[in-house]
Amino acid sequence: MRRFVTGLAGLCVLALASCASNGERDTTILKTALLPAPARVISDGPNAIEVITTGSIGEIMPIEEAPLQLGSIHSRVVDGADRGAQVMTISLGEDGRPEHHPLAGRTIYLDETRDITLAPLEVVLTFDDGPVPGRTNVVLDALDAYGVKGLFFMVGQMAHYYPETAAMVSEGGHTIATHTYSHPYLPALGHDAAVANIDKGRAVVQETTGETPYFFRFPYLAENEWLDRALASRGLIPVGADVDSLDYREATTEQLVERVMRGLEARGGGIVLMHDLQGRTARAIGPLLARLEEGGYKVVQLKYGTPPLKDDTLVARLQTNPLR
Template identity: 45%
Template sequence: MHRFAFYSGLLLCAAALAGCQTTKQPAPDKTIKTSSIVAPEGKQDTSGGDSTDQPRARGFGKQHHLAGRVMTVSSIHDIRLQDKEVILSFDDGPIPGRTDRVLATLDEFGVKGAFMMVGEMAALHPELARKVAMDGNAIGSHTYKHDNLAALTFDMAMAEVMRGEAAVTKATGVDVNFFRFPYLADSHKLRAAIAMRDMVVMDVDVDSKDYFNTTPAAVTKRTLDLLHKRGRGIILMHDIHNRTATMLPTLLSKLEAEGYKVVTLKFKKPVAPTVMASL
């Protein structure tokens, strides 16, 4: 009986992880607006392999100078990055063994990230979700099951948004102030409705495409090549992949060596306009 329960638990966790992969279903056939550029979603590799053939960056324990300023925002329009400033964002987690490694690397370099959690994953791993929040990272929602909201009715999409928000809030014990659309599949109506819930929609400037079945070194190179063209931006990664956890120390070391700074996001609730009563 105990053996049956053990294997049932493993199957449940594996099924949940598969449901949260960026490669769960193809992205909508459209061009997606990022925070300041337009980039089409590429065809995604669905093999799901996690290469780990890149060694961790040396130099752990040294004094790092990668941390930049704290940026307090109420909407996406408040996110204004200067040259050589980046925001590190991670989607689809948390998952033990990978998210922990990402957190350890961020801590070693003295920087924070923005974690867009899938509600189902946060509910499966609440202790890890809470650790992400307690470490001072920005907390966001990525829906409950990573559904393509553009393929749903407005009411169904908002129900999925609210379910994910509630699950992440319960798991982390903190308010959820950021949101990212799965597959970056949005609409003006959904963006406005989510903003009304006091959540900042997180767009993407640099897509690492770490969900492709490739090596950590390839992910690092792609990310840096895109960043060099822009000079700044919100970097999209996924803390559910071994390759991402493996390449992150090298990526941060290179960013530091090139003079980049990692911006920490904080949320401030927008002040409602005051209506003056007529005298």
């Protein structure tokens, strides 16, 4: 199935190559060999993107949706979860032609608090505690080299001190999330102080990135029911972790990569927790991405909202990379 989807994406790339750099991407009509119909143009921030439906991608395996919940979401790994409607992102190289990135997977949209369903070998890469100049940008460069996107849980205080780096994350097309303002142990605070720290962190991250965060991670992964209810009342989705890199502990690059790979192999995939303020993470992210690609993994991007299409089609997104 994955080979079939990849093949369809490849056909989209060929169809797009001839029109990717003609300067008229907002209005151009695109056609593919599979479906001779005009592309639908939708808005995605300041830039329009072309959405190309390429036709049916085969028999759909119904996957039971996880129930709504109160508390941090995790992932469940289910065979066939990547079958059905998919959104793939195609980035443009310096020559204006679409690039092929084997590690880049689909986009999963979520607008309610429920566990996400991943297929085997699908991974969500998450980064906490940044942004930090000299480290976050190294992580961004590595992700960009492999054409994949991460989920960045920013501490408001860090975004306040380093707004340019915070903006780089947003401009790179990554998902912006929040991690309180000052990274306190929230259960030890009173209700008013805790929610004020959550609210201030969200406001600062929104101000520095230009995006409203809808995903939240508890510092130290420490939560309780009243904190979960406070998030729910604010429309925030708390995100947990399936594989903890423990990158805050002393480790060589090889040890850190092996720790993450063992965790993923044990589960078959999942949400990986890392910290972009850690120098060892900045050093290890490139080798980790190489191992993931070698192992046949796909890095999935988690976004807030609903998918642009809900029919049995493959969707290709063509967008420029503003970091180039």
